[in-house]
Amino acid sequence: MGLLCLLLFAAQWTMGFLSFWNRGEGWRARTLLLPWHVFIGIFTYSLAVATAESGLMEKMAFLHTKHGIPRSSLEFTLINVLGLTLAIHCGLVVFTLIPVKHKESSNSTMTTRIGNGVSGVQSLSL
Numbered sequence: 629m630g631l632l633c634l635l636l637f638a639a640q641w642t643m644g645f646l647s648f649w650n651r652g653e654g655w656r657a658r659t660l661l662l663p664w665h666v667f668i669g670i671f672t673y674s675l676a677v678a679t680a681e682s683g684l685m686e687k688m689a690f691l692h693t694k695h696g697i698p699r700s701s702l703e704f705t706l707i708n709v710l711g712l713t714l715a716i717h718c719g720l721v722v723f724t725l726i727p728v729k730h731k732e733s734s735n736s737t738m739t740t741r742i743g744n745g746v747s748g749v750q751s752l753s754l
Contacts, residue, residue: 629679636672640665670725677718684711 644665647658688707691697697704 629675629682633672633675633679636668636675640668640672666725666727670722674718674722677714680714681711684714 647661684707688704691703692699
């Protein structure tokens with residue numbers, strides 16, 4: 629899982645770098661690739677968090693079987709709190725990155741929000 633996450637990150641970074649330096653590509657190609665860029669980025673981030681969670685579970689199993697540390701110890705509580713915090717943080721990050729479409733009541737336009745700002749306002753005839 630970790631190796632796949634690393635390969636996806638390297639591929640995404642390389643494609644973004646090449647797309648940035650290749651000015652002949654044009655805005656149309658960039659706008660067509662944007663949803664895939666966002667999807668692969670969210671997937672890579674979620675895969676990184678899943679890899680970290682499985683590493684925490686492996687550490688917990690190793691502590692219990694090899695060292696005989698009871699499950700009600702401070703180390704287990706710390707690992708559980710860290711894992712829960714990591715999972716909640718990942719859920720919040722993914723929730724804020726998912727594009728939200730809403731209809732404005734004043735005029736019939738649709739806005740798409742990605743991340744912290746509005747990426748584009750498109751006028752639709754409804």
